[in-house]
Amino acid sequence: MTMRLFKKVFYFIIAAIFFVVPVYGHHGFTTIFDMNSVLTFQGKVSRYDWRNPHVYIYVEVPDATGALLEWQLEGDPTPIMTRSGWTPSILTPGDQVAVRIHPDRNSERNHGLLVSLTKEDGVFLTPRSGSSTSNNSASSLEGVWDGLPGFSTRTFIYGALTEEGLAAQATYTEADNPTSDCIPFPLPTIVAAPYLNQIEILEDRIVVRTELFQVERTFYTDGRQHPENGQRTNQGHSIAWWEDDVLIVDTTLFSDNRAGNRNGIPSGPQKHTIERYRLSDDGTQLLINYVIEDPQYLIDPMTGSMTWNYAPEREPMPFECNPDNAKLYEVQ
Template sequence: MKHLHLLLLLILAGVDSTTFAHHSDAGYDRERLVAFEGVVTRYVYRNPHIMIYVETEDGTLGQVEWEIETGSVPIMSRSGWESSMISPGDVVTIRAHPERSGRNRAILNTLETGDGRLWSQIEGDLEATAIADSLEGVWKGLSHTNVRRQFSEAHLTPAALVAREEYNDFTDDPNLLCIPHPTPFTIGSVNYLSGIEIHESHAVLRNEFLDVNRMVYMDGRDHPEDGQRTVQGHSIGWWEGETLVVDTQLFDEFNSGNGIGIPSGYSKHVVERYSLSDDGTRVIVDILLEDPEFLVEPFSGRLEMLYTPHLELHNYNCIPEVVEN
């Protein structure tokens, strides 16, 4: 077997890198690229992410096994991947960004199979191809309006700054336990599809990532006094003209309730306003987030989602044990 292990450890300069939006992404060194040829020992095609285990030869250590992380099943299936794409014993060439800790673990850039085909995660903004006449349907977030990027400019309290500094992506991430982040951080995901269902007495807001399924009560009720607090909170909604207003309170304390590593408290309050764009190709969501324990001032943002009726929402069916290797 051609021995490439670590001979192509590069400082990236102008090398294209597939963008993976993933819970533990910060633990990988995007400035380095490891490339090697090896033999597949295991191919785990399930959520929270597809894993490829590859054995290769190290000049000093002999045979070593690398854990290669890819995207989740919904993302990779839309990129052409299948459960039968590779099998144990297949020879593949890996290009990946290694973990900062030094372990033999990396996040995939590209995989080349024995037939010469190159595989990667294919994601990005799509072109508008359909027009919606209501908020209902399947929607895909547009990258230039990503709420996480906007929230990076929010002014944090000292308590939030300390918590973020102490946060460890590999031990503290709730996604490792298949617990999704609360609103507004799953709205308009660029990599995962969102779904909106409107009923007479309620609405359902879905996102593929970790099977987020939010019930919005629209029967005139208020938030319950001393109601049960949950990670996703309690949501009520109403119409203001053609705009759907969603008010969410009763959040539980959560270590990443205001973004990765930034906690949220009992005073967190989110208002989302959903409206259809004039041309019907997008949903526009205006967001107001208050949480005085961790935010110096309220955060406001706007995101957009493209109407994608030709795409199908996948069930995530997260299995915590996959992440606990």
């Protein structure tokens, strides 16, 4: 494809998808990136870093003097991008590309959040377009569920914060984000993330395996109570029971987490959560609601909701967190 034709194809695609902008949420995207602005440019791929927790694409672009500037473009994790049509070899150094990004709020940094990429051969890619389209219905909670379709309508409703919560939120930076050390998110983020989740129902427990950070949560359904002075862990200790067709999950004993309640709000030793899971009437979705109490940081409980789509045709993918890649979260 000639460069002139490449430009024509690129601008046609831009016009066709101008209003299609993905929704993100791993770290402080709205803090780092100007989500209301879209910058477009062309250049050559210099590096393509296919690792987790985020794929990075580096593109060299000539400035007004002809000098090359390298832009760092942030994508999604490899499972989400794989389901959106990307592969580890889809880009190679030297490839001519046209990109759309949400630019960094710091205009001195050549850094942006990827919206779309068009290759010289006309291949058009976005980082988050692989939602499940299955129309299958589940008869129970067991199976594979996709969090991507419900990601854009998830809710986090906050009340008042304590003085300690307000102070922590005011001083939070991405350098404080535990995921930069490959530490997984606890509830609510682990439930309200755009990944696959596999539920297995056993005689005495329910196991939920989440693609993100390969987290495995166990909900004990054998009537046990939370242990006194039990070990505090990243995902806490969960007991569960059924109320008619609703699974109730009660979790406590969370370890401290600097961003455990999202939005720069930590979670502490008193954190206590209740989740409710039930099938939609047609069995195509899992409807999730949660309430979070954490009196050290939250005066009022935090509430929220999320939906997962039934996706029996999908297979969860590996997610190996690379420490060097994760440290790139600390950019501000």
